[in-house]
């Protein structure tokens with residue numbers, strides 16, 4: 001059985017970014033840039049005021065204070081959006097508003113709070129050095145400068161920046177199309193009637209749907225199949241219509257475990273089956289043509305963990321995200337943890353929080369792989385290394401934020 005690191009390596013080696021497309025900026029939220037964006041202009045594009053106040057020649061304010069103010073003649077006014085028609089000359093000032101272009105001759109702005117207007121003059125009660133409260137042309141960035149690198153995920157900050165340089169459409173990686181299929185004779189879909197006490201409600205396909213959306217993919221629910229070879233065969237033949245195909249259940253060692261048989265019958269080239277992780281040990285990964293095929297274990301927590309640790313990094317890499325591997329942080333454990341079996345790297349649902357300047361970690365009392373409530377109120381996985389049975393209060397532990 002291979003380690004998680006080895007599984008991740010094999011998976012990412014077989015995962016390459018998808019093609020690209022152009023989308024309108026308003027549809028690009030959460031998408032990943034497929035080419036770097038270069039600025040077509042300087043920002044600011046002209047010298048302008050950072051404050052409401054008076055544009056002045058800084059030297060004219062020399063020595064100005066509350067007790068000995070200086071008097072400057074008011075020669076005009078520039079609101080934002082208007083190009084100044086007046087000039088600032090020695091011993092004069094121009095009334096100016098935030099964002100308005102700095103008139104010729106001025107090199108500083110006195111905020112309105114330190115002034116008083118009187119009979120066509122401004123009383124200046126504070127000295128301002130050259131450049132004070134002025135936003136210089138090109139001080140933020142220059143025309144021709146790379147503003148956003150290829151591989152950047154577009155959050156609201158990047159969308160605002162792109163709008164500010166008039167990017168109407170943007171080149172992004174295609175979203176992965178993800179087929180999601182639940183297998184199991186015992187499963188009953190949402191809203192359908194349970195007709196026998198041995199049946200259970202499906203949750204994996206809906207959990208995966210949500211996970212795929214949050215990871216930037218486009219989920220396609222393919223429903224549930226039990227022991228229905230014709231339906232299953234038809235679905236398995238459609239694998240290559242998707243960039244990623246996920247099944248849940250039937251991947252373990254039981255005689256009735258379908259997926260293992262199916263991958264052979266339908267020509268999935270299996271790259272690994274079983275990883276030394278807990279839960280989700282029986283996870284299977286392979287390729288059918290260019291499609292990434294994941295057989296996730298049926299236990300609901302195992303499905304979620306296999307998704308977070310393997311499927312999600314692949315989805316991110318398919319979209320061109322640079323940092324696609326789960327990021328590990330350190331936290332201080334607040335309570336002893338112990339387990340009997342130490343063969344596998346274990347991912348325990350946990351909660352992390354700051355207390356003063358210490359990042360603390362506690363874990364869910366529910367550690368088993370059929371208990372979805374083990375996620376309730378939790379925001380991290382606490383990682384228990386292979387070969388370790390006990391973690392002590394005060395130990396620094398590895399955590400992955402959910």
Ligand SMILES: Nc1nc2c(c(=O)[nH]1)N[C@H]1C(S)=C(S)[C@@H](COP(=O)(O)OP(=O)(O)OC[C@H]3O[C@@H](n4cnc5c(N)ncnc54)[C@H](O)[C@@H]3O)O[C@H]1N2
Pocket residue numbers: 182183184186187200201202203204205248249250251252253254257279280281282296297298299300302369
């Ligand atoms: N003899 C052994 N038995 C098992 C082993 C093993 O090594 N030897 N591994 C165990 C581990 S670990 C896991 S995880 C499970 C995974 O098994 P399968 O992937 O074959 O999953 P199923 O048997 O089909 O189902 C397991 C469990 O999950 C429930 N399930 C399935 N699909 C859904 C769904 N869509 N929504 C909600 N719950 C679902 C199913 O009813 C079962 O309770 O195998 C262990 N066995």
Ligand code: MOO
Pocket residue numbers: 277278279280281282297299302369
């Ligand atoms: O790996 Mo199973 O996922 O332990 O429950």
